[in-house]
Amino acid sequence: MPLYWLVLIILVIAALGYVLGRSRALRQAGGNQRLLHSLPSFYGWNVALTVMTPAFGLLVLWLLVQPIWIERSVSATLPESAVAEGSSRDLVMSDVRRIAGGLGTLGVEVDQITDTDGLADLRSALGAVGVAIGSDIQLGVLHAAESYRQKTSDLQTYMWIAVILAGLGGFAVAYLVTDKDFRARNSVERGILIVLIAAASIAILTTLGIVLSMLFETRNFFAAHPWQDFFLGTDWAPDFRGGSELAILPLLWGTLYISLIALLVAVPIGLFAAIYLSEYAGGKLRAVAKPAIEILAGIPTIVYGLFALITIGPLLRDYFALPMGLGESSSSVATAGLVMGIMLIPFVSSLSDDIINAVPQTLRDGSYGLGATQSETIRQVVIPAALPGIVGAILLAASRAIGETMIVVLGAGAAAAQFDRGLGHLVNPFEAMTTVTVKIVSQLTGDTDFASPETLVAFALGLTLFVITLALNILALWIVRRYREQYE
Amino acid sequence: MTEITASRQSLLLPDARTRSRNAAEKRFRVYGMIAIGLAVLALCVLLVSIVSNGAGAFQQTFITLDVAFPEDKLDKNGNRDPAEMAKVTTFGYAPLIKSAINARIQAEGIEIEGLKKPERMISKEAAAQLRNFVLSNPEVIGETRRFEVLASGRVDGYFKGRVTAESAKRDKNISPEHLVLADALKNAGALETRFNWKFVTWPDASENRPEASGLxxxxxxxxxxxxxxxxxxxxxxxxxxxxxxxxxxxxxxxxxxxxxxxxxxxxxxxxxxxxxxxxxxxxxxxxxxxxxxxxxxxxxxxxxxxxxxxxxxxxxxxxxxxxxxxxxxxxxxxxxxxxxxxxxxxxxxxxxxxxxxxxxxxxxxxxxxxxxxxxxxxxxxxxxxxxxxxxxxxxxxxxxxxxxxxxxxxxxxxxxxxxxxxxxxxxxxxxxxxxxxxxxx
Incomplete structure (x- = not known):
């Protein structure tokens, strides 16, 4: 039976608990609500929550632990001979899982299959129900599969019993403690508070999940590939047949170069736009220009990516790169940088706008009083006062640029920078150059083998990216806090 | 009495220093306006580029054909058994389309020199479309029905300006004669380009049939x-x-x-x-x-x-x-x-x-x-x-x-x-x- 039914049964018990708990409390108070410690519905909720919490908690725990436990115990019974030459225990186990699934649908008697003919028949029968097995099934594998199936269905039954018992147990306890002096409201509110805390803790769990998943796979990567080569090597040439050069420096160069161009576009435009909008612009211009710039922030990055691919790339190639003889590729550092710069304009401008507006008017008035013009006031009073915030905004924009993926996937090209081709190649903005994020995508999409360093390198790249952006974010926050002027 | 020197200017006229300060002020404002202009320009170019490139996706070219469903090809035993009929693959339906378009060309009296394989004008999706139709309506076997099938991506591109006679020469999927035929069919009313909702409702299609892909x-x-x-x-x-x-x-x-x-x-x-x-x-x-x-x-x-x-x-x-x-x-x-x-x-x-x-x-x-x-x-x-x-x-x-x-x-x-x-x-x-x-x- 599907799992929904179990969930539904628990919900029904909980609903019943609500009704019964509420009526029991009322009955104990002789129908007089005023004699109760809490409102009647709290007594109902108390029972319902005490049913659901242990039952659903147990269910989730069971579903997490069961596959791991079955995997372990079946894998231990798998004879050494069942693991063929050139194969691994993991691969055989995945066959075991699939055969077990097929056996469940077929419903054949495994004990009667003893010879190779029976195994061949079984293989074709499995193929007919959509479980295609690559090689001939071995007897050891078949028995492992049968025990896998058996254990799964047994445990499934135990799980149903255990979960329903947990729900009923919760019901009994909560129902029996219900009387007119029971502090039901406090009990329910404590429960809700725990739920709220759990929800807030998901942020910590997410960070933990990110760091752990990447650390774990990065460790596997460094076991297969020396870390010195990764951090200090100068070549990026993955080769799935082995002997790859996997160094981060060429990718990091591409990332930083593209981000630099993006900032060179976004910072002046964003900053001047923010200054003009907050200091000069009249109501009408502000009402039109500010939302227009903010629309840029709401456009998904894939749209910018396509814009780079079909408009900006060919434009830069035909009017700049080809006439100047600097390159013939439409995907280039300049393409990706320019488009990313456009994407970052609203980011810089809206953050700077807020910061400039936070500079108190008295500073400006003081400056005007001394005879400064408006632009002198802005350059010599407002900007210095807002500088920490602006630097913070620029750092946040930089962290955005470094982590941006779709624009560079579509606009920057797939070839890594080659250090041995000299400085001219490295600084040529019309050269196609790839980035850390592009390589994460290309190494992790398609058929991936989580044992090869060519796939695992993506996790090391991801961790590096995470660390860099985290450092930039923390630095930005620190600068803002450390150097912010406190105005009354 | 102090003498008023001739070199002294009127207070109403700005001196050099004031003039340069005012110029700096003006320049500063212009920078700001340029920045806003560039941002708004970028937005406009982005939107115009996307819309001008993408508007065509909602238009699609269709060709109307009278397709005959011969019994000897589609249901040899004549018992309308769905399992047997399903054995005829889309390859079995391609000849039907071929003869249908040839018939249409003859019926309209179109003659084009050097025209080969006119069925290339029709999307490869059309065979699958016919097959699905026949499998769900077995009664049409032996009859002739009027069908609207997709034109191939190249013919569609011709009416959207993406494909020209020049590019067709270098293209192995279509020839300039096909384009002449497309114009002739359009004049005869057998071919039209119109709004296509199916772009939004259809599933994706494979690499070589862009005309049938949807979202x-x-x-x-x-x-x-x-x-x-x-x-x-x-x-x-x-x-x-x-x-x-x-x-x-x-x-x-x-x-x-x-x-x-x-x-x-x-x-x-x-x-x-x-x-x-x-x-x-x-x-x-x-x-x-x-x-x-x-x-x-x-x-x-x-x-x-x-x-x-x-x-x-x-x-x-x-x-x-x-x-x-x-x-x-x-x-x-x-x-x-x-x-x-x-x-x-x-x-x-x-x-x-x-x-x-x-x-x-x-x-x-x-x-x-x-x-x-x-x-x-x-x-x-x-x-x-x-x-x-x-x-x-x-x-x-x-x-x-x-x-x-x-x-x-x-x-x-x-x-x-x-x-x-x-x-x-x-x-x-x-x-x-x-x-x-x-x-x-």
Missing amino acids: GVAILGSFYMMLVVLVLALPIGVAASIYLEEFAPKNRFTDLIEVNISNLAAVPSIVFGILGLAIFINFAGLPQSAPIVGGLVLTLMTLPRIIIPSRAALAAVPPSIREAALGVGASRMQTVFHHVLPLAAPGILTGLIIGLGQALGETAPLLLIGMVAFVREYPDAPPEGLFDPATALPVQIFNFTQRADPAFVERASGAIIVLLIFLLITNSVAIYLRRRFERRW
């Missing part, structure tokens, strides 16, 4: 993911912001949560894709390409972006409301759920809708969890459908850009128009809600 599966997949995000992110986000804003004591644990939330909001989205791949697919064993995994990843990514505005909305409710509720004997929990939360609801809702909009356009994390797969089957209805393979709208756009045929550039831009329309709707709803319900205290 149906992608839109459905995106919708399922948004459903997952809504169901998970709304309660979790609201609960987390209530705790942090209303109940959390000032301690290390609270600080840790706050730092984590603000950092997660700035973590690159691709990192969430790595998380999804490692945790949900490799560790928990959820299927690849499934909307449930995409939804979970997007939920984790969207949560901080929902929590931040929700907290702002809760903080904006004045303390007097809380004090009044507490004063008449409500518990803190009752105060929050009965009074503060309803008053903060419009702000929370606005933040939620904007967060959903961002999640809808997100591509990078979905690439890593296998949403790039080629999926032609529509997923089932939820909840089972959440585990079926599907794609998502932004990933479908990315998929289109990776294909060689230039017709897919038009499809990609068209898909972006659809995506932008969705975003426009969600953001307008958010703005409307804010205008309509937001209260200033």
Whole structure:
């Protein structure tokens, strides 16, 4: 039976608990609500929550632990001979899982299959129900599969019993403690508070999940590939047949170069736009220009990516790169940088706008009083006062640029920078150059083998990216806090 | 008496220093205006480029043909057994189309020198279309029916200006004679280019039939993911912001949560894709390409972006409301759920809708969890459908850009128009809600 039914049964018990708990409390108070410690519905909720919490908690725990436990115990019974030459225990186990699934649908008697003919028949029968097995099934594998199936269905039954018992147990306890002096409201509110805390803790769990998943796979990567080569090597040439050069420096160069161009576009435009909008612009211009710039922030990055691919790339190639003889590729550092710069304009401008507006008017008035013009006031009073915030905004924009993926996937090209081709190649903005994020995508999409360093390198790249952006974010926050002027 | 020197200027005339200061002022203003101009220009160029490239995707060229369904080809035994009829593959239907278009050319009296293989003008999808039709309506065998079939991507491109006689010469899929024939058929009324809803409803099609590809599966997949995000992110986000804003004591644990939330909001989205791949697919064993995994990843990514505005909305409710509720004997929990939360609801809702909009356009994390797969089957209805393979709208756009045929550039831009329309709707709803319900205290 599907799992929904179990969930539904628990919900029904909980609903019943609500009704019964509420009526029991009322009955104990002789129908007089005023004699109760809490409102009647709290007594109902108390029972319902005490049913659901242990039952659903147990269910989730069971579903997490069961596959791991079955995997372990079946894998231990798998004879050494069942693991063929050139194969691994993991691969055989995945066959075991699939055969077990097929056996469940077929419903054949495994004990009667003893010879190779029976195994061949079984293989074709499995193929007919959509479980295609690559090689001939071995007897050891078949028995492992049968025990896998058996254990799964047994445990499934135990799980149903255990979960329903947990729900009923919760019901009994909560129902029996219900009387007119029971502090039901406090009990329910404590429960809700725990739920709220759990929800807030998901942020910590997410960070933990990110760091752990990447650390774990990065460790596997460094076991297969020396870390010195990764951090200090100068070549990026993955080769799935082995002997790859996997160094981060060429990718990091591409990332930083593209981000630099993006900032060179976004910072002046964003900053001047923010200054003009907050200091000069009249109501009408502000009402039109500010939302227009903010629309840029709401456009998904894939749209910018396509814009780079079909408009900006060919434009830069035909009017700049080809006439100047600097390159013939439409995907280039300049393409990706320019488009990313456009994407970052609203980011810089809206953050700077807020910061400039936070500079108190008295500073400006003081400056005007001394005879400064408006632009002198802005350059010599407002900007210095807002500088920490602006630097913070620029750092946040930089962290955005470094982590941006779709624009560079579509606009920057797939070839890594080659250090041995000299400085001219490295600084040529019309050269196609790839980035850390592009390589994460290309190494992790398609058929991936989580044992090869060519796939695992993506996790090391991801961790590096995470660390860099985290450092930039923390630095930005620190600068803002450390150097912010406190105005009354 | 001091002598007024002749060199002294009138006070009404600015001196050199003032003039240069005023010029600097003017220059500064011009820089600002240029900056705004550039930003607005970029927006306009972006939108014009996408719309001009993508508008064509909503138009499609169709050819009307009278197709005969001979019994000896489609049902040799004549017993209308569906299993037997299904054995005739789409290759068996290609000759029907060939003879149908030849008949049409003769009927219209069109003669073009050097015309070979006129059936190349018709999409390869047409054979599959006929086969599906015959299998579901076996009674048409032996009859002739009028059919509207898709023209091939090249013929369609000819009417949209993408293909010319020049380019057709170099193209092995079409010849200039085909284009002459296309014009002749158009004059005869057998061929027309018109609005095509199916671009939005059809599933994706393979590399060499761009004319038949659509966004149906992608839109459905995106919708399922948004459903997952809504169901998970709304309660979790609201609960987390209530705790942090209303109940959390000032301690290390609270600080840790706050730092984590603000950092997660700035973590690159691709990192969430790595998380999804490692945790949900490799560790928990959820299927690849499934909307449930995409939804979970997007939920984790969207949560901080929902929590931040929700907290702002809760903080904006004045303390007097809380004090009044507490004063008449409500518990803190009752105060929050009965009074503060309803008053903060419009702000929370606005933040939620904007967060959903961002999640809808997100591509990078979905690439890593296998949403790039080629999926032609529509997923089932939820909840089972959440585990079926599907794609998502932004990933479908990315998929289109990776294909060689230039017709897919038009499809990609068209898909972006659809995506932008969705975003426009969600953001307008958010703005409307804010205008309509937001209260200033």
